[in-house]
Amino acid sequence: MSVLAVTEHRRGELRDISFEIITAGRELADELGEDLNLVVIGGDVDGFAEDLNRDGVDTIYTVNEGEEFNHGIYKQAIEQLHAELDPTALLTPNSVNGLDYTPAVAESLDLPLVTDAVALEGGQPVEVTREQYGGKVETTYDVDADQYAISIRSAEWPTAEDAGDAAIESFEADIDHDAIGATVNGFEEVGGGDVDITEADVLVSIGRGIEEEENLPLVESLADTLGATLSSSRPIVDNGWLPKNRQVGQSGKVVEPDVYIAIGISGAVQHVAGMKGADTIIAINTDPNAPIYDIADYGIVDDLFDVVPQLIEEFGGEAPDV
Amino acid sequence: MKILVTVKEVAEVEDEFEISGLDIADSSLEYDLNEWDDYAVEEAVQISEEHDDVEVVTVTIGPERAEETVRMALAKGADRAIRVWDDSIEDAQFLDVDTKAEIIAAVAEEEDPDFILSGVQAGDDANGATGVAVAERLDFEWGAVVNALDLDVDEGVASVHRELEGGVEELTDIEIPAVLTIQTGINEPRYASLRGIRQAQRKPLDVQTLDDVGLDASVVDSEIERTDMYEPESEGDATLWEGSAEDTANELADFLRDKGVVEG
Ligand SMILES: Cc1cc2nc3c(=O)[nH]c(=O)nc-3n(C[C@H](O)[C@H](O)[C@H](O)COP(=O)(O)OP(=O)(O)OC[C@H]3O[C@@H](n4cnc5c(N)ncnc54)[C@H](O)[C@@H]3O)c2cc1C
Numbered sequence: 001m002s003v004l005a006v007t008e009h010r011r012g013e014l015r016d017i018s019f020e021i022i023t024a025g026r027e028l029a030d031e032l033g034e035d036l037n038l039v040v041i042g043g044d045v046d047g048f049a050e051d052l053n054r055d056g057v058d059t060i061y062t063v064n065e066g067e068e069f070n071h072g073i074y075k076q077a078i079e080q081l082h083a084e085l086d087p088t089a090l091l092t093p094n095s096v097n098g099l100d101y102t103p104a105v106a107e108s109l110d111l112p113l114v115t116d117a118v119a120l121e122g123g124q125p126v127e128v129t130r131e132q133y134g135g136k137v138e139t140t141y142d143v144d145a146d147q148y149a150i151s152i153r154s155a156e157w158p159t160a161e162d163a164g165d166a167a168i169e170s171f172e173a174d175i176d177h178d179a180i181g182a183t184v185n186g187f188e189e190v191g192g193g194d195v196d197i198t199e200a201d202v203l204v205s206i207g208r209g210i211e212e213e214e215n216l217p218l219v220e221s222l223a224d225t226l227g228a229t230l231s232s233s234r235p236i237v238d239n240g241w242l243p244k245n246r247q248v249g250q251s252g253k254v255v256e257p258d259v260y261i262a263i264g265i266s267g268a269v270q271h272v273a274g275m276k277g278a279d280t281i282i283a284i285n286t287d288p289n290a291p292i293y294d295i296a297d298y299g300i301v302d303d304l305f306d307v308v309p310q311l312i313e314e315f316g317g318e319a320p321d322v
Numbered sequence: 323m324k325i326l327v328t329v330k331e332v333a334e335v336e337d338e339f340e341i342s343g344l345d346i347a348d349s350s351l352e353y354d355l356n357e358w359d360d361y362a363v364e365e366a367v368q369i370s371e372e373h374d375d376v377e378v379v380t381v382t383i384g385p386e387r388a389e390e391t392v393r394m395a396l397a398k399g400a401d402r403a404i405r406v407w408d409d410s411i412e413d414a415q416f417l418d419v420d421t422k423a424e425i426i427a428a429v430a431e432e433e434d435p436d437f438i439l440s441g442v443q444a445g446d447d448a449n450g451a452t453g454v455a456v457a458e459r460l461d462f463e464w465g466a467v468v469n470a471l472d473l474d475v476d477e478g479v480a481s482v483h484r485e486l487e488g489g490v491e492e493l494t495d496i497e498i499p500a501v502l503t504i505q506t507g508i509n510e511p512r513y514a515s516l517r518g519i520r521q522a523q524r525k526p527l528d529v530q531t532l533d534d535v536g537l538d539a540s541v542v543d544s545e546i547e548r549t550d551m552y553e554p555e556s557e558g559d560a561t562l563w564e565g566s567a568e569d570t571a572n573e574l575a576d577f578l579r580d581k582g583v584v585e586g
Contacts, residue, residue, distance in 0.1 A: 310571030
């Protein structure tokens with residue numbers, strides 16, 4: 001028995017989650033008293049395997065199939081390796097691609113699945129911690145099964161850094177290409193546009209708390225007054241109120257300004273992924289339990305429609321009527 | 323052509339809330355159509371408006387209360403709705419991914435849709451897994467986190483963009499029948515018109531039990547058990563400025579001046 005962890009790469013590079021999943025996998029394997037095996041599928045598998053050879057990894061299986069991610073190849077390869085190794089735990093990244101194969105693999109192997117784990121406690125049963133209701137509560141789940149699948153959230157475990165001495169083995173998966181009904185044709189970069197929010201020293205960032213497009217001039221005025229750049233959480237962009245290049249987060253831009261003022265933003269994990277590297281984070285939010293306060297340095301628990309006009313006036317500006 | 327859309331009524335937590343046992347107290351919850359499903363419904367309705375002879379059917383696992391949400395989807399243009407519920411679902415501690423997938427797949431087998439649209443995730447549980455699990459059960463093709471969809475009905479191909487991390491999209495052709503999980507921003511969900519709301523009252527909303535869809539109570543059995551729910555200890559040590567808006571704005575302004583963000 002073992003822990004089998006699936007790694008991830010894109011456009012020739014291993015993604016950070018691949019090194020985080022080594023740490024998570026090693027911890028779990030230690031608690032279970034088992035080996036940690038990795039699998040890397042597609043692309044420059046030999047080069048990747050060298051990079052993935054970190055302390056605590058027992059064996060790295062390479063599956064030389066395809067250049068980029070294709071869920072059909074991943075699914076078949078993981079299923080076959082799973083059959084061969086018979087692991088206790090299957091760990092996968094809760095990334096966009098992880099979301100695209102993990103549920104299918106778990107369903108087809110009949111493994112109970114818990115997604116988006118933020119902590120694991122190995123044993124029988126294994127205990128998985130996750131967040132619910134937009135991060136307002138944490139829950140724990142016991143999985144009482146001999147074999148199970150868990151996907152892990154990115155940036156929750158440190159990356160494994162030290163070099164290791166894992167065995168590297170090529171795994172010949174027998175891929176039925178005719179059974180794959182999805183063809184990946186390439187990638188497209190989104191964004192560009194008027195400003196580069198990643199260059200800004202100060203970001204005034206607005207979220208759904210702004211309620212209406214008509215209220216945007218209020219935060220625009222604040223940004224002007226501060227000489228800051230305006231950015232936003234996803235719903236503002238989804239609504240078409242600001243262009244895509246202003247979106248901060250997992251699927252938007254990763255920013256590292258000196259000061260990030262999050263106004264009416266709850267701090268969902270996908271948003272935080274884009275701004276947690278800011279030097280100083282200031283939150284203005286009516287909800288004292290909003291997850292943004294977990295990472296904020298300073299906060300004002302109050303209505304933005306009261307605070308923002310006052311702030312503009314503090315600097316001698318005039319708040320627009322909204 | 324028939325499109326099945328999975329629709330969930332999700333619980334939203336009020337700012338002040340209480341936990342009762344292993345869940346949030348009902349008094350602290352409000353219910354609404356899952357944000358991601360709203361986009362899935364809109365996408366299906368837009369397809370039905372662009373092509374002839376498209377029927378849009380929604381499927382929901384939920385108690386009677388969920389009908390308000392289901393009617394909202396009907397008001398936005400879905401043709402009819404199916405809601406699955408019975409005592410054994412009601413009594414289950416929670417429904418894991420496999421249980422939900424099994425129930426939805428059972429409905430899909432009855433309905434025989436050409437494809438299924440589902441939200442990427444539900445705002446409350448955030449499993450992000452049901453749609454793809456349903457695809458596997460039905461032996462459908464699938465695509466997760468779709469933020470652009472171009473359907474070629476004659477060729478039986480959905481050309482999609484999958485929204486990856488970091489502002490990169492993957493361009494993928496997916497053979498139908500397929501399940502696509504829909505990301506927010508793919509379209510602009512409409513508001514239900516008054517006329518739509520009136521019409522929705524007359525649209526069929528079938529309530530089915532597990533038995534009706536060919537399953538039994540064992541489908542809610544799970545090897546996964548919720549053991550605890552709690553408010554996470556704040557990892558942060560944010561300094562909270564307190565007082566009137568004038569006071570707090572003043573503190574923040576001083577801070578920004580000290581930081582050199584603004585002069586004077
Ligand atoms: C695959 C995937 C990728 C995603 N990528 C991103 C991404 O890149 N970026 C991103 O931001 N999101 C992303 N999301 C969405 C994310 O999960 C959240 O839905 C989103 O970040 C929520 O935005 P918000 O904080 O503005 O809105 P909400 O979560 O609705 O929060 C609004 C906040 O405003 C507060 N508020 C309301 N009124 C007021 C007021 N008058 N004054 C002060 N405060 C007020 C509320 O208390 C609340 O905390 C992604 C989701 C998925 C599934």
